[in-house]
Amino acid sequence: MHKFADFVIDNPRLVTFFIFILVIAAVFPASKIRTDFDLENFYPKTDPTVQSYQLLEKEFGRDDNVIMVGLSSDSLFTVKELLELKTIIDSLKVIPNISDIQSIWSANEMVNLNGILKFDPFLDADSLQSDLLNIKKRITTDSFTEGFLIDKQGTTTAFFLEVDEENNTYETRNAIIKQLQATLSNYPSKDFKITGIPYFRNQYVNILNEEVIFYISFSSVLIILMLWYLYRSISGVFIPMLIVWFTVLFTVAAITLTGGYLEIMSSTIAPILLCVGVADSIHMMSKFDDAIENGMKQRKAIIEMLLTLGSATFLTSITTAIGFGTLITSTVVPMKRFGIYTAVGVLIAYTITILFLPAILKITNIRKVFKEKGGKLYPWIGGKLLKVSSFNRKHYKKISLIALSTCVLIGTGIYKLQVNGKVFDDVSRDSELIKDSDFFTNNLAPAFPLEFVINTEEPEGITDPDFIQRVESLQQHLLSYPEIHRATSFTTLLKELHQVMSPDQADINALPDDQNLIAQYLLLLEITDNDILQNVTDFDYQKLRIAAQTEDAGSQSINEIRNSIEKYLARNFTGEEVTITGSTILSANLVNKMVYSLASSIGLAFICISILMAFLFKDAKMVIISLIPNIMPLVLIAGIMGLLGIDIKPSTAVIFTIAFGIAVDDTIHYLARFRIELKRGLNIQDALEITTQKTGRAIIITSIILLLGFGTLITSEFTSTTLMGILVSSTIFFAVIADLVVLPSLFYWLKPTLKDIVKKAD
Template sequence: MNRLAEIILKHPKSFLGIFFILTLSAFYPALQITTDFNLENFFPKNDPTIKDYQYLEEEFGRDDNVIMVGFESDSLLTKDVLRDLKTITDSASNISNIKEVRSILSAQQINKSGQRLSFDDYFDTENLNTLSDSTKSALLTDPFAEGFLINKEGNVTAFYLEIESGKNNYSSREQIISELHDVLQPYQNSYEFKISGIPYYRNQYVQYLNEEILFYISISSVLIILLLWVLYRSVTGIIIPMLIVWLTILFTLAVMQVTGGYFEIMTSTIAPILLCVGIADSIHMISKYDDARLQGMDKPRSIKETLITLGNATFLTSITTAIGFGTLMTSDIVPMKRFGIYTAVGVMIAFLVTIFFVPSSLRIINVKHIFKDKSAGIFNFFSRSLKKLSQFNQRNYRKVTFWFLLGTIVIGSGSTFLRVNGKVFDELGEETEPIQHARFFSENLSPPFPMEFIIDTGQENGIMSPDFLRRIEAFDSYMYSFPEVERTITFNTLLKEVHQTMAPEQSAINEIPDNEQLIAQYLLLLEVSDTEFLDRVTDFSYQKIRVAAQIRDAGSFRVTQMRDSLSAYLNDQFPESKITITGSTILSADLNGKIVNSLFKSIALAFVLISAIMAFLFRNVRMIILSLVPNILPLIMVAGIMGFTGIDIKSSTAVIFTIAFGIAVDDSIHYLARLRVEMKRGASLDEALSIATEKTGKAIIVTSLILLAGFGTLMTSVFTSTVYMGLLVCLTVFGALLADLVLLPSLFYWIRPQFSFMKDGQQPAPKLEHVPSEREPLHQE
């Protein structure tokens, strides 16, 4: 750091020029970064969960490519409403990248025509009239229409836009949704349309995400600027830290875009995190610079002293924070892995920007110190309070340690109530439009959350066995024993309709034909009728059968319980068949299950790596333990608070632990580094603890206040996960502040570890009493 300080002091304008060029170069790629949200992208391509989902797509098509539009009308089946619906659906069918539009106007009734089957439209679309009572009754009890195209009461309907294969991406969906709104616009005064479906939710999620990223960067910046003004009362004290975090965010976004990254459910939080976390090192450096100037050092000496004293500590905090995030690279969850990589990169970018930009700026600006006399009262108050705190710790270190650890145990006991649970539509708050619209479908038609089953008999025509079909019927009944299951469609659903149409007397006795030849005959009739019904429930060789269920968004915890029970049932009842359970709901449930393993692995790895760094730095087992305690306790507290308040672990809240660890480790390392420096300079342990508490404590308080301001704004988000992040990180910051300034010094007073650089019998170096004035030359260290 001594050599680096000399280089920066000689060439400050060159370094600032380099930053200017890099800034211009980073603007374009940073502005090109995109946003997307796709559950499939959460998993590695060879993951079994994805393989099962792709198997469903290959055999029967996707279950996440339909946009739903519903509305309520007491005169739904009258001529005027039906004409409006026809105009709307005809226009919707012309929307770009829409393969098909299904509505009650395309619903078909199975009829007998001699010895053949006919599929006749319920409505004459050329001459729309009110349905007869018998036809209306048939429509409202049609298993393929009721709960899907129309409700039992006949006053709510929906139409469905199926997106073409290969076009279910953000840009295509955005165009579809825009054109759909144009189609619906002329009828907004007549009907209150509700739009839902997984594709729609994903794009709405992205819209909210984009708005919030800009909003929270802006509002957090404003709050941090106000706080810096209160603390420093100088333009310089605002510009330098804010330029550092803004440059950090800009460079990180540029790196993301150039390397193929984009904003998604996790990486979208990188910018707010870097805004809050990236400012800490600059605050520590500015505080040290001001201390040096107040002691009478001239500007070059103060800058050099700042780099020598804090350069290694800043590097160490950046490395440990980057490790905390970087260990997420071991995760099986792709967005979590990307989040870890890019946040770690951002932390190291913040270090590089800080270590070069702060000294270069301080060298060329014409100010003696950063904070103004008007704000001196605040820092004097901090100094007096921290000095009293140090004395209190020294007198009561046993009591402080006992009560702190006891409080952690009590709060941490709540972690026993933690559970892994996340919903498909989980991130947005209950009051948002997408969630309200999804509830409309769940309450009036069927919930838009699919659970799919493929039962492969292993032999051609295997599904024609009456025994097999009876077991399918029993399975269908078993599914309805779960209150979350709202609607199911199976091959049996179609077969029973055909049987009732062709042989009503026999169907009154046996809903399902008990004769394999009769089943084969019905299948032949369905084939020649060229209906799409058959393709939705079985394959062309009649070897596999599909069971499609619509369930409530019960959460991954409950979905996993249901899947385990259903899987056990199927394996018992169909031992000769291959069972596949998949669907978007399963993707979401499996995602949350994988998160726990990834989280534990990454945090354990972070502890190991950071312990290794501490071992190298201090070469003392007690010091390693002491350095990790204030970083572990906030995590335990966060877990306990989450457990007591019912906040579940899911894809978004899991990273809170990593963020908490990254934040907690920074200030404790700054404290320990200052303690080490003071003891090397000849101070006793008690003196060094007092100096570290008073001097480094001020910077810790300032950075904590900034973190509280920055993350506190997140609690106003429409995303529940962002609200939790803001709340829990703020609690973590407060817990880490207490741990670093109260618990950590108390532990030192109690345990009194020996430092590796103080050999037995060695006398401390004499303490330097004289501080060079500004007129004295800068000597070499």
Template sequence: MERLADFIISNRRPVLAIAVILVIASIYPVLNVEADFSLEGFFPENDPTIEAYQLFSEEYGRDDNVIAIGLSHPDVLEDAFIARLRELVRELEDIDNITDVLSLLDAQRLRNVDGRLVAEPFLNGEIADRQALMEEITADPFVQGLFISNAADFTAIYIAIDEDQNNFPVREQIIGDLMHILSAQNGLEYYVAGIPYFRNQYVNVLNSEIIFYISISSVLIILLLWFLFRNVQGIVIPILIVWLTILFTVVILWASGGYFEILTSTIAPILLCVGVADSVHMLSKYRDNRMAGIEKPPAVRESLIVLGSATFLTSVTTAIGFATLLTSNVVPMRTFGLYTAIGVMVAYVITIFLLPNLMPYFKDTSPGGLPGARVHNAIGNFLQATFRFSLRYHKAVVIGTLLATVLIATGISQLRVNGFVFDDVGRDSPLIADSYVIGERLSPQFPLEIIIDTGQDDGITDPDLLARVALLEEKLISYDEIERSRSLTTLMKQIHRTMQPEEAALNPLPDARTLLAQYLLLMEITDADALDQFTDFTYSQIRVSAQAHDAGSWRMNQIRAELLDFISDTFPNESITMTGTTILVADLTDNIVRSLASSIGLAFVFISLIMAWLFRNFKLVIISLLPNIMPLLVIAGVMGYFGIEIKPSTAVIFTIAFGIAVDDSIHFLARFRIESRRGRTLIDAVRVTTEKTGRAIILTSAILLVGFGTLGNSEFDSTMYMGQLVSITIFTAIIADLFFLPALIYWFKPNMRALRGEFPIKGV
């Protein structure tokens, strides 16, 4: 480390010049980073769930490219309102990248004209008998709940986005044009919803909030740094380092083809809090050196040499904790883990290269009168007290801490995995309020699709099959969470009622293959597009399409299990595929659980190996791992007790918690090893370590608490829980490292002679 330190210090100007050039070069990439997210993006390309969804989309179209516009009016069948609706539809059709606009104007009735099946618009000319029309139109299963409410006081327009252009910039353009048109509709009460709308609005609001909280956290961290260090260098250098870390990490994200989505948007506030730790440790060491009477240049060099290797080790272990998410099947978790790990290492590189070279530009006072000495001494007094307490009551501390951890960890039994389509936003959030209005006035917005494949051409012309499909539809709508099921059976019932009303009164479904084939032919001639919604080209499949509320993956998995049991009994000879947005969310939960368990387990393996190599002492390896397990158990228990569910955004909190916890314990044990090599007794080594490293632990923990604590007031559940739970982690880690860890050392009494062997990392 000495050579690297001398190289960095002796090349101050070239290092700073390179930093300035990199900052200037980063302006364009940062301004051009894209933001987007989709449920499909949570799965690998070859995942069976995605393959099923893509096959369905190719045959029947996507279910995530439609924006719904709800319109409220006392009478949507009123002539004046219909005229206004026509004009609004014409304006919407002129929006670029829109392929279709459907409304009540497109609703059609089927009629029998001299033995021919004819489809004609419900709203064709003036309305002669409004009451009769309302009864007819609200009784139509393909119109009621889609285009009109039962009371005829609410209708909806659906605009379909070009599937090849369904990306964030295009959606922004469409939403902008849409809102411009709607805002000009004076006196018209409207609501906007749909997955494309939610995606973009979610990203926009989330990014705005992230920027807001980064700004607030930065201000609070600056105030805290001033309180702790009471000089300009103690403020400017750490803040500059974390801002540059965020900047360069975003550039790497852009250069590698990444973009901001649900999880990567949270990388910035994490790096803001975590990235400041290295510089605070080095500044604390520098202040200790200055207060010990060491001149400024040697104090800078000594800080870099002594802590360069230790901070490298803590950065590596933190990065490993995040990088283990690369084993996840959940794609955004992999992306989050990769770029956060990169950001942690970027913070380290910036710290060791810039901090020593920026120090000469700041004035320093004499050692005896350094600003912040009062805070420095107060922290020292507290640490001496913790040392004496842990020494005197070490067995009680260990037993009490373990019992408290186990007690809190019992909450894990109540922990539940549950994800929503509209995740991380409350029901009262303006972001999704319109969606709930449309769902309540018409029908829910989230499709549950079931494909019944007979495996043979014209297989759907079996009357028994249609009768069994009718039973499936009855089963679907028996759930409170599912509404408005439609299928080929629904269509055949309507045609049968139109063509043979007397026969249909006795038997709602046609009971002969020939009659079914005839109806299919009539529908091909009359409205082939309507038929294509419910069957494939060869007539071998039947599509059952239901609308589901955003009930959560936990409940939907229960419903799916019951439905699959029912389907296996009802359709023993047909192959069944269940897909749609609700299924994507439901399947995501299993991936999260597996990914979380494997990544945390893998992180423990890697950290254990590093500890074994670092200390080469079995007792110290055990001692080092126990304080790192505590915060994870506490977080899981707290989540269970308070009903905080595991989902993509909260699952990564465990990784963040592990990364934070392991940092301080490694700093503590590394310093303990140094003091052991200096010939100190076990008690003296712990005392010095507690006083010296404990001070840096308190300072970095205070900064982390301020940084993450501000996130606890966020409107987004993911950001709020991150702030609250990580703050609990930090507090738990302080207790573990300053009380529990020393007490463990006293109890286990590791061999001090073995600890005085050569340290694996030179310069520590």
């Protein structure tokens, strides 16, 4: 490290020039960062959940490529309203990458014309006036239109824009949504409601993009103001800010260059790095100022800063990177990416700090970052920490016991924690997205698909009357769940066809009980031009699809419903293979995977840090002492979440990783400085006092900055982001108490020998 320090000090302009060249090179790839939100991409390609979904996609197409537009009108079934609706729909057909639009104007009814099956449109512009009441009655009682395209009262309707599967990208959807909104804006008297998974994804991403830019900017301004208040010097403000801006820029460029993109988790990387980068630079600038105060010249002070805190900051960066890097073991792809990119970003922050900070200090010939005549907070913190150190020494047993008792008491709330997440979980219940989604749930059917693919294992297996009856019973069973509003399948089609072609028999048995008759009906459907069969069965009639629509009930309810349905299937479909899938299942499975992956990753991180502490201090007690301050904030936050009824879900689960990274960073900074003071020959008491005062001051300042950075998230439109702001801010507070009060008290109480370090000092 000494040779490295000499090189940077002797070549500061070369180092700075090199960094600025990299900054210029990183601007272009960073500007090309893209954002997306695709549930299927959250899983590895080999995951059974994805393979089940791909089975549905292969046989029947995707269930997540439809944008839904709805409206209500008491005068819907008037000639004027219906023709105006047709005009709107026709104008939307010219939008590129829309493969089809389903509406009451495209809906067909089955007609028996002298024994010949025909599909005629319900609505015909030329005959609307003469038969409107009869049309309304037929279309509002049809199994395929009622609850889908129109409600029972005939006052609410919807049309569905199907996005071309080959071009179902964020950019394409954005263009479609803009043209859709522009067209609908030409009808200000109508209150259109828009929902559907493609629409939600893009609106979510658009809000996310705006928030990322806003919070980076807002946090930067607050941090700048705080740094100015603390240091009252331009260098004390702009050196840390340049370091964090460079860090974020390089990390975003790395994400782009490796084919990554921003989504629900990686969007939090920038605020994390903003805080971590500032923390590294503040710790090192504090050490530089301490060296100057001790009478060192600038060159020697820079070398002292690099020799002592360069290695200490490297240690904290490595441990923080390990904390995030353990997420690489996750089976959830975005969580794995989040862990990798955040770990890389932390190491980038360290690299820039040890290169840029000493170089810029040398170039600008700064004698001291903190101005004596500046802010009063900086020296005030140092004075208070001396009193804290004295308090710790006198009352270490009480402090330790109170801390442990508090953890146990609040930690009981962990038993009340529940794993539960919704598709729309991150969005405020008062937002337009949720209100529009609720409109469909309350008036037609929810926008969340729950799909079943039943494989009879033999061609024409779906023509077996016994099988048909069992499928019909399954549909009725599905509708017995309050969360499931609608279910259609081949049996729905068959019942309607039976009623049209054989009304007398249908009055006795709603479904045909003769296999030959079912085969004849299939032949009738084949020779028509209608493609309705391909939505409910495959080409050789071996597989059958049931399409259900469910509320956004949460992963806990969906998993309970699925488990109950699986028991029903095990009793009634012993000879068939049944696959339960759909976007709703993708979301429900994802919640559990993310939470349990995160728990195992944090456990792995604790093991890694325990090994590191054992290696550094060669004392078993030190492992306990180092882990308790890191565990405490996590236990307290988990307990508070349980007591307040805040569920564990992807957006709140990631809080624990962030909290762990912050807690570890502070603890390692403290222990690394403590180890340095021991090596200088100080006893444990003196080493603790100096560490608490000097490193404690930097910890408090960085914690204040972290609070400002994460505190801004409380104003977010996303409920999950607001919770993240509140809970991470609380964790930061708990971590400061744990590191500056509990950690020193544990030293006094457990009295580790630390013989190896003391011997080296001697």
